[in-house]
Amino acid sequence: MDHTPRPNMPPLENFWMPFTANRQFKAAPRLLAAADGMYYTDIDGNRILDGTAGLWCVNAGHGRRKIAAAVERQLATMDFAPTFQMGHPIAFEFAAKLAAHAPGEGQARLDRLFFTGSGSESVDTALKIAIAYQRAIGQGTRTRIIGREKGYHGVGFGGISVGGLVNNRRVFPQIPADHMRHTLDIDRNAYSRGMPAHGLELAEDLERLVALHGAETIAAVIVEPMSGSAGVILPPKGYLERLRAIADAHGILLIFDEVITGFGRLGTPFAADYFGVIPDMMTTAKGITNGTIPMGAVFASRKVHDGLMHGPEHQIELFHGYTYSGHPVACAAGLATMEIYEEESLLSRAGELAADWEEALHGLKGHPHVVDIRNLGLVGAIELAPRAGAPGTRAYDVFVDCFHKGLLVRVTGDIIALSPPLTIEKEQIATIVSTIADALKRAA
Numbered sequence: 356m357d358h359t360p361r362p363n364m365p366p367l368e369n370f371w372m373p374f375t376a377n378r379q380f381k382a383a384p385r386l387l388a389a390a391d392g393m394y395y396t397d398i399d400g401n402r403i404l405d406g407t408a409g410l411w412c413v414n415a416g417h418g419r420r421k422i423a424a425a426v427e428r429q430l431a432t433m434d435f436a437p438t439f440q441m442g443h444p445i446a447f448e449f450a451a452k453l454a455a456h457a458p459g460e461g462q463a464r465l466d467r468l469f470f471t472g473s474g475s476e477s478v479d480t481a482l483k484i485a486i487a488y489q490r491a492i493g494q495g496t497r498t499r500i501i502g503r504e505k506g507y508h509g510v511g512f513g514g515i516s517v518g519g520l521v522n523n524r525r526v527f528p529q530i531p532a533d534h535m536r537h538t539l540d541i542d543r544n545a546y547s548r549g550m551p552a553h554g555l556e557l558a559e560d561l562e563r564l565v566a567l568h569g570a571e572t573i574a575a576v577i578v579e580p581m582s583g584s585a586g587v588i589l590p591p592k593g594y595l596e597r598l599r600a601i602a603d604a605h606g607i608l609l610i611f612d613e614v615i616t617g618f619g620r621l622g623t624p625f626a627a628d629y630f631g632v633i634p635d636m637m638t639t640a641k642g643i644t645n646g647t648i649p650m651g652a653v654f655a656s657r658k659v660h661d662g663l664m665h666g667p668e669h670q671i672e673l674f675h676g677y678t679y680s681g682h683p684v685a686c687a688a689g690l691a692t693m694e695i696y697e698e699e700s701l702l703s704r705a706g707e708l709a710a711d712w713e714e715a716l717h718g719l720k721g722h723p724h725v726v727d728i729r730n731l732g733l734v735g736a737i738e739l740a741p742r743a744g745a746p747g748t749r750a751y752d753v754f755v756d757c758f759h760k761g762l763l764v765r766v767t768g769d770i771i772a773l774s775p776p777l778t779i780e781k782e783q784i785a786t787i788v789s790t791i792a793d794a795l796k797r798a799a
Contacts, residue, residue: 475509622706
């Protein structure tokens with residue numbers, strides 16, 4: 356394979372790319388060189404409409420000057436400071452800003468923030484907090500975590516253990532975990548608009564696992580309220596409410612992975628608000644800084660936080676943290692991002708566009724090889740029938756075709772996933788759908 360750089364292209368051999376077929380990509384690379392608003396520009400100067408908010412993270416659109424200015428000011432003021440036995444004001448300021456948007460009331464309010472550097476770190480942090488909390492309240496036998504098939508919770512050892520994507524798990528050792536069944540049921544729920552009608556009974560898998568292992572061994576259950584990375588898998592009506600009830604009945608903590616759904620994706624600040632179900636913890640990242648500076652945060656209830664605040668005051672309550680927990684530059688980016696969300700009402704805008712988004716996406720029903728369409732808020736998925744003996748190739752061809760026609764979509768297996776910036780306009784929704792429609796015809 357010839358990796359000799361062409362004009363405008365750097366050498367390609369040194370960067371080992373994540374979640375990428377490196378040899379395939381480097382034979383025909385797609386390189387993005389600039390971004391502004393709803394568009395990327397590739398190295399050849401072509402504009403690419405961003406149908407995925409980068410990687411589910413650029414909720415306020417690209418090139419926001421307010422965020423860049425805040426980052427520049429913070430770098431000039433203080434580039435880094437530790438948060439181990441030290442502090443800096445902007446981390447506390449950002450925590451207070453996030454807490455103001457936290458769901459829940461009283462001891463269930465999720466307004467205690469633990470900062471991380473990514474969604475994967477947020478998940479592993481939440482799992483450790485759950486186990487530490489159970490031990491702190493005298494439930495030290497509770498060390499097992501329950502996840503779900505097709506779940507994606509990042510790539511830390513905790514995240515892959517509770518996750519349910521086999522390719523992420525098969526090579527690596529894991530912590531004690533078990534899994535409920537996933538909720539994707541195309542036979543009964545194909546072309547549902549919003550939450551599917553069938554599948555509430557799948558929540559009873561948590562009761563089955565309690566019966567199998569004993570409640571006294573289970574610390575927490577973690578689910579994505581809406582599963583994004585596995586291809587936009589939606590919770591059946593009543594499913595999350597039932598999980599909450601079962602968890603409460605058995606003293607199990609409920610964790611929502613809101614790395615994708617947080618910060619306006621469904622038309623509310625968090626999926627917990629959208630579904631009206633308050634977990635004990637939420638993991639977040641991505642949209643927390645509009646994707647500009649890597650950062651994440653675990654939102655914990657006061658009950659969980661206070662459960663660990665015992666013993667001598669000089670004692671560290673949780674032996675956990677990261678060098679970059681509460682990084683001052685990331686906090687500056689996050690504060691500016693939250694101000695944009697508030698000033699432009701972006702945390703609710705997906706709700707205003709949801710009906711137009713739904714109607715446009717479902718207009719693809721009947722196109723070649725389309726077997727299901729799913730949508731919620733400003734998220735969508737078009738599932739395609741796989742080619743015989745070559746699963747994933749049809750959707751990949753649609754992905755590449757769309758890119759060359761000026762649209763960035765996300766592909767996972769034979770699913771085209773969409774999650775555009777919350778700043779999208781109706782005419783851009785129409786462009787997304789028409790570009791995919793043409794690509795589907797060519798892929799046939």
